[in-house]
Amino acid sequence: MSEIELEYEKSLEEEVFWEGKVKELKEEFGNQLMILCHYYQRDSVFRLGDAVGDSLELAKRGAANKTAKYLVFCGAHFMAETQDMLASKDQIVMMPDLKAGCTLVNQIKLKQLEDAWGILTQFRKEQDIVPIAYVNSSADIKAFCGKHNGTICTSSSSNKIFQWAINQNKMIVFFPDEHIGRNAANSIEIPRENVFVWKRNVSGGTLTEEQIKRAQLILWSGSCRFHDKFTPELVKKLKKEHPDARVVVHSECCEETVAESDYYGSTSTILNCIADSEPESKWFIGTEYNMVERMKRENEGLRDVNCLAKSICSFMYKADLKKLYNVLVSIKEGTPINIVSVGDDVAIPARRALKKMLEITS
Numbered sequence: 001m002s003e004i005e006l007e008y009e010k011s012l013e014e015e016v017f018w019e020g021k022v023k024e025l026k027e028e029f030g031n032q033l034m035i036l037c038h039y040y041q042r043d044s045v046f047r048l049g050d051a052v053g054d055s056l057e058l059a060k061r062g063a064a065n066k067t068a069k070y071l072v073f074c075g076a077h078f079m080a081e082t083q084d085m086l087a088s089k090d091q092i093v094m095m096p097d098l099k100a101g102c103t104l105v106n107q108i109k110l111k112q113l114e115d116a117w118g119i120l121t122q123f124r125k126e127q128d129i130v131p132i133a134y135v136n137s138s139a140d141i142k143a144f145c146g147k148h149n150g151t152i153c154t155s156s157s158s159n160k161i162f163q164w165a166i167n168q169n170k171m172i173v174f175f176p177d178e179h180i181g182r183n184a185a186n187s188i189e190i191p192r193e194n195v196f197v198w199k200r201n202v203s204g205g206t207l208t209e210e211q212i213k214r215a216q217l218i219l220w221s222g223s224c225r226f227h228d229k230f231t232p233e234l235v236k237k238l239k240k241e242h243p244d245a246r247v248v249v250h251s252e253c254c255e256e257t258v259a260e261s262d263y264y265g266s267t268s269t270i271l272n273c274i275a276d277s278e279p280e281s282k283w284f285i286g287t288e289y290n291m292v293e294r295m296k297r298e299n300e301g302l303r304d305v306n307c308l309a310k311s312i313c314s315f316m317y318k319a320d321l322k323k324l325y326n327v328l329v330s331i332k333e334g335t336p337i338n339i340v341s342v343g344d345d346v347a348i349p350a351r352r353a354l355k356k357m358l359e360i361t362s
């Protein structure tokens with residue numbers, strides 16, 4: 001068992017104790033408090049969520065809540081940033097653990113992006129390029145998009161957002177998840193010969209002038225290491241061993257894995273895929289382990305739901321009931337901790353990019 005798998009087993013017992021304590025405080029705060037939980041949260045935390053969902057869904061729910069002053073976001077740091085940017089001025093966004101980051105966020109720094117942009121704009125006019133950030137990116141990367149007439153996309157809106165850019169004859173620069181971008185490009189049929197990868201770790205990238213001039217899409221070479229575990233070989237092997245089973249994977253998986261699977265898409269697509277399937281059907285799911293285990297339990301006796309591989313997001317796993325309790329205690333004591341607050345210099349352009357996404361997808 002890996003370290004994170006061992007911790008997973010151990011923590012299941014400890015958390016029973018903290019659940020009661022969190023519940024007590026939660027009751028005390030009433031509608032002043034809203035706990036928002038992403039699907040990838042461990043179950044003990046997830047169960048206490050006033051709202052559950054994917055990152056953007058949650059941010060919208062938090063912002064729509066007019067009574068809650070404290071929004072405690074149990075998810076990754078970039079999600080809490082988005083929540084803060086969409087929340088009203090008097091709402092305070094907090095997290096159980098500020099170190100709950102994301103492997104994708106870590107794969108792009110603003111300076112790297114600015115350097116790449118500088119090279120690309122030597123060969124293409126800025127007004128012909130549209131920067132698009134995957135929602136799994138830090139606020140300053142989203143702000144870059146807002147400053148350069150770009151936008152944001154989620155795993156469920158990537159096709160629509162890409163199509164919007166292509167319809168305007170713009171070259172898309174998409175970051176930081178190569179696979180989300182590749183899968184969207186395949187889906188809306190951007191010719192492969194016009195899609196190139198910007199090698200994030202190579203100074204100056206590796207693209208030639210001819211490639212930059214021809215490109216319709218440039219993909220940043222990032223990926224989620226937890227979704228990289230779902231390999232095409234694994235899907236092939238499981239399908240051979242279980243010919244009656246179907247496979248659905250998240251679109252953060254590589255295109256080869258997607259090609260071997262029966263379905264792919266966002267967390268909502270995965271949830272709907274299983275919910276809409278016939279009773280007694282058998283499934284293997286390729287996304288974060290906590291979400292799959294929950295689906296497995298919810299489908300017990302109805303459908304045979306299995307994980308493709310045990311892949312726990314160690315960032316999302318940082319939030320636990322003890323840390324959640326500490327956050328609530330800090331509110332009670334009048335000294336809130338773990339506040340996530342994005343300054344206006346970043347929030348204003350980032351919000352512009354988010355708003356554009358909402359307009360395009362509405």
Ligand code: SF4
Binds near residue numbers: 101224225316
């Ligand atoms: S599963 Fe991957 S993409 Fe999702 S939050 Fe964790 S590290 Fe980021």
